[in-house]
Amino acid sequence: MTEWKPPRLAAHIIINRHLSPAEESLESAAPGVVDADGFHRAATEIKAWPGYQPTALRQLDGLAARLKLGRIFYKDESTRFGLGAFKAVGGAYAVLRHLQDKLGGSVTASDLIAGKYRDRTKDITVCTATDGNHGKSVAWGARLFGCRAVIYIHQGVSVGREQAIAAYGADMRRIPDNYDASVRACAADAERNGWQVISDTTWDGYREIPRHVMHGYGVMMDEVLEQLPPREDLTHVFIQAGVGGLPAAVAGYLWLEQDALRPKIVVVEPEKADCHYQSSKAGKPTAVTGKLDTLMAGLACGEVSPLAWTLLDKASFAFMTVPDDAAVFAMKTLAEGIGNDPKVVGGEAGVGGLAGLIAAAIDAEARKALLLDEHSKILIIGSEGATDPVLYAQLVGRKPEEVLAA
Ligand SMILES: Cc1ncc(COP(=O)(O)O)c(C=O)c1O
Structure with a gap:
């Protein structure tokens, strides 16, 4: 990228009217979705598996300065158990x-x-x-x-x-x-x-297995809270959604751990597969039909996971959508590294949250609506690396190994 020029896009953002008040407990707002024992057991099991290594939490100061934000922390799941994505733990x-x-x-x-x-x-x-x-x-x-x-x-x-x-x-x-x-x-x-x-999605009479999946994802947040530098309290998490298990696990974990101080959760989806955004708009789970042909393959879901939705409906500060262009731009931004930022390989679905953050931060109205400013400390879950290396090279113009070697 010779010139860093984010695509201008109309940001589609809904501020959630159902967000629970700060003092409400997770168990009263969204009972039976995730709980502390479930997260604890999963983390203990997973940390004992052969080859377990925490993934890196990268600090993107160059990008934060460019976007006039305080800090951006990027949890880089590209190395998770050699599978290239956070899903390994679910x-x-x-x-x-x-x-x-x-x-x-x-x-x-x-x-x-x-x-x-x-x-x-x-x-x-x-x-x-x-x-x-x-x-x-x-x-x-x-x-x-x-x-x-x-x-x-x-x-x-x-x-x-x-x-x-x-x-x-x-x-x-x-x-x-x-x-x-x-x-x-x-x-x-x-x-x-x-x-x-x-x-990883629930339906009537089927909840226990997807609950295990969500509890498994909690291991990432366990690591994040250990890795964050002292006094760097998060203000926001921009997190991509498919069926919603990932954002529900992240939001639920932070609710249990940080209670009233929990950061604002912004759920980001592809424009072409925006079932959470549409559900928020309608005030109830709402399916999106059609081919759902977004480049962000992992997020191409037309229906929310009903159980995850009960939590996200109460835990999310906002829902937003991004076009595929925004994801490609986020992939290139990570590969390039702004200023002294590390060069990071992020896959199409993995950068959804970052794409949303960039789109919001450069748009005055969206910035204001999402309460983003130079003090904001944002967590992004980079949920996959180049899980499809051929597609990655086509989109970024360089192979994943070339990016890492640069
Ligand atoms: C890389 C990646 N990120 C995010 C998600 C979204 O997770 P969920 O469907 O649990 O919302 C997926 C789902 O497959 C994914 O593959």
């Missing part, structure tokens, strides 16, 4: 919890990894529908803990992403329709074959 954790429930007693992750129960787990099948990252996590978890995985993808999932999941030994099924159709196909086959669906 789906795989839910696979583990399912196997523990099935086998009963005090079966541990290390027992399963050591193959102690392989004769029983090899006949258990888990399945899921995915935009890419969640399916990779489920496939990886199934391989790690010793069961079988069947993964459903939709027409918008690139061949690169399909191959990355298949590499973990999963049986792949491509549905010639959108994400929500792949969810339905997966549920129907599971019912017929007695498989366990490991979904």
Whole structure:
């Protein structure tokens, strides 16, 4: 990028009228979504898995100065367990919890990894529908803990992403329709074959597994609170949403940990897959139909996860949408590094929150509406690296390894 020139776009922002008052507890505002015990158990389990390493929290001072903001912290999930995305800690954790429930007693992750129960787990099948990252996590978890995985993808999932999941030994099924159709196909086959669906979205009578997924995501926030420099209290989190499990986990974790001091949560979505924005506008969960053909593949969801929505409806300060151009610009900004900022590889869906922040910070009205100023301290969850390296190189103009080597 020779000249740093963010695309001018009409910022679509809704300030949430249902935001809970500061003194309200999470349990009274949104009961049964996430809780402290669930986060604690997940973090303890995940931190004991082989290869666990906290991911970096990067400070983007150059970009913060350019946007006339106080601080920007970027949680860089590109290295998570070698899978390239935060989802590694959600789906795989839910696979583990399912196997523990099935086998009963005090079966541990290390027992399963050591193959102690392989004769029983090899006949258990888990399945899921995915935009890419969640399916990779489920496939990886199934391989790690010793069961079988069947993964459903939709027409918008690139061949690169399909191959990355298949590499973990999963049986792949491509549905010639959108994400929500792949969810339905997966549920129907599971019912017929007695498989366990490991979904990151909830529906009537199906909540426990997605709750495990959300609790798994909490490990990121555990790390963030340990990594933040002292006295750097966050004022905002800009966080991208697909079905809403990620933002609900982040918002729920911060609510439990920081209570009345919790930062403002701004949920960011692609313009073409804006089910949270539309739900906020309508005051109830509202589906978005159509091809949902955004470049931000991981966010191409037309329906909110109802359970996550009950929390986001109370915890979000605002909902906003960004066009694909804004995501590409955010990817390039990270790859370039403003001033002395580190050069960071962020994938299309992974930079949704950053794209929203840039769009809002350069627009006087949006800046005012979201209460952004030179004292704001913002957390961004960079939820994936170049999970589709070919697409990344096309969009950024350089391969991920070239960016990192620069
Ligand atoms: C990279 C990335 N970021 C964010 C999300 C959104 O997470 P959720 O669907 O839980 O809202 C996804 C979902 O697949 C994703 O792959």
